[in-house]
Structure formats: structure tokens, C-alpha cells
Amino acid sequence: MKFFLDTANLNEIRDAAAFGLADGVTTNPSLIAKEGNVDFKEHIAAICKIVSGPVSAECTSEDAEGMISQGHDYAKIAPNVVIKCPLTREGLKATNKLSSEGIKVNVTLCFSAAQAILAAKAGASFISPFLGRLDDIGENGLLLLQDIIEVYRPYDWKTEVLAASIRNPIHAIEAARMGADIATMPFKVIDQMFNHPLTDKGQAQFLADWRKSGRK
Numbered sequence: 001m002k003f004f005l006d007t008a009n010l011n012e013i014r015d016a017a018a019f020g021l022a023d024g025v026t027t028n029p030s031l032i033a034k035e036g037n038v039d040f041k042e043h044i045a046a047i048c049k050i051v052s053g054p055v056s057a058e059c060t061s062e063d064a065e066g067m068i069s070q071g072h073d074y075a076k077i078a079p080n081v082v083i084k085c086p087l088t089r090e091g092l093k094a095t096n097k098l099s100s101e102g103i104k105v106n107v108t109l110c111f112s113a114a115q116a117i118l119a120a121k122a123g124a125s126f127i128s129p130f131l132g133r134l135d136d137i138g139e140n141g142l143l144l145l146q147d148i149i150e151v152y153r154p155y156d157w158k159t160e161v162l163a164a165s166i167r168n169p170i171h172a173i174e175a176a177r178m179g180a181d182i183a184t185m186p187f188k189v190i191d192q193m194f195n196h197p198l199t200d201k202g203q204a205q206f207l208a209d210w211r212k213s214g215r216k
């Protein structure tokens with residue numbers, strides 16, 4: 001399973017890259033807004049300098065024509081830019097057009113297997129089911145992920161399943177167990193995955209014993 005960073009923060013992306021854990025990056029308009037008054041295209045270019053894998057840049061136009069034009073514009077930023085389109089009718093029209101031109105599209109805001117099928121048929125390179133946001137309304141986001149993986153399995157669709165809206169290490173573990181192609185995670189979740197109190201305790205004990213034995 002590939003690890004994407006779900007952030008637009010350059011320091012977080014650099015930190016994860018140092019561990020070899022930044023196979024790609026997903027941004028969205030809210031994440032870009034968190035970075036303050038940055039120039040969108042320059043910021044995406046800066047991310048693409050750190051990460052050689054896919055970097056999602058999201059369209060903000062509401063109609064297909066506008067998304068296609070933004071897609072053409074953003075695709076010029078760097079060869080690894082992927083255009084993110086919402087799972088709306090207009091978004092899938094734009095996905096179909098951009099994909100037919102060889103531009104990779106990540107279809108975002110997916111909340112059902114039916115939507116995921118439509119995205120694959122439209123030629124999406126990535127489908128992003130939002131696990132955490134389903135959990136937030138009392139549904140089980142992991143069941144949706146499982147559904148999409150099963151429904152895609154018999155076909156030769158080129159769409160990679162990108163588990164998104166990941167909120168905790170359990171989401172990441174289960175996405176890996178199900179065979180999701182990618183999990184996109186906030187840096188905080190990757191950081192949580194490192195932690196175990198017995199690792200800290202064991203390491204402290206090893207070092208204490210080493211020093212007690214007179215070694216440096």
C-alpha cells in the first residue's frame with residue numbers, strides 16, 4: 001500500500017519524505033487554505049519538488065468546462081500533478097474529458113460504491129472514498145472501502161483505490177489488510193503509527209542497562 005500525505009504543509013511533507021513515507025500528496029482547498037496566503041500553483045509546484053509521486057491539485061470550478069480548463073492549467077505545473085475532481089455529474093464529465101487526454105484524475109468526495117463505479121467508468125486514475133467522514137455520521141467508512149475493492153476486483157479498470165479521510169491508525173491498518181492501493185493520511189496519523197509504549201520502555205531499559213554496565 002502506498003502512503004500519500006493528506007496535507008499541503010511543506011514541513012510535514014518533508015518530514016514524511018525523510019522516512020520514505022511520502023509516495024504522493026493529496027491536497028484539497030481546505031488544506032491549501034490552512035497554509036495561509038500562498039499562491040496555489042506555486043505551492044503545488046513546491047510540493048512537486050519534494051515528492052516525485054502523484055500530487056493532487058483540486059479543481060474549484062463548479063462546471064465541467066471550468067474544471068477542464070483548470071485541469072489543463074494545473075497539469076502544466078509538473079508532470080506528477082493529478083487533477084482532483086469532485087464526484088458530481090460535472091466532475092465526472094471533466095474526469096472523462098481529462099482522462100481521455102491522458103491527464104490523471106483523482107475523483108474525490110466518494111461516499112458510495114455506485115459512485116465509485118461511475119468514477120472508474122469515467123476513466124479516473126484514483127477513487128477517493130472518505131472513511132472518516134462516513135464514520136462521523138454513524139456509518140462505517142471501512143465497509144465502503146471493502147465494497148469498492150470487491151466491486152472493482154473482477155474488472156480491468158485502471159482506477160486505484162485511495163483510502164481518504166483517514167483519522168487513525170486503525171483506518172490505515174484495515175485499509176492495508178483489505179488491499180487498498182493507497183492510503184492518504186494526515187501527518188498526525190503517520191506519527192501515531194510509530195508509537196508503542198513498550199518500544200519506548202524497552203529502549204529506555206536497554207540504554208539504562210548499557211550505561212550501568214560502564215559502557216558509553
Ligand code: E4P
Pocket residue numbers: 006026027028108128130132133164165166184
Ligand atoms: C482526500 O483527498 C481529502 O483531502 C481528505 O482525505 C479529506 O479528509 P478529511 O475528512 O479529514 O477532511
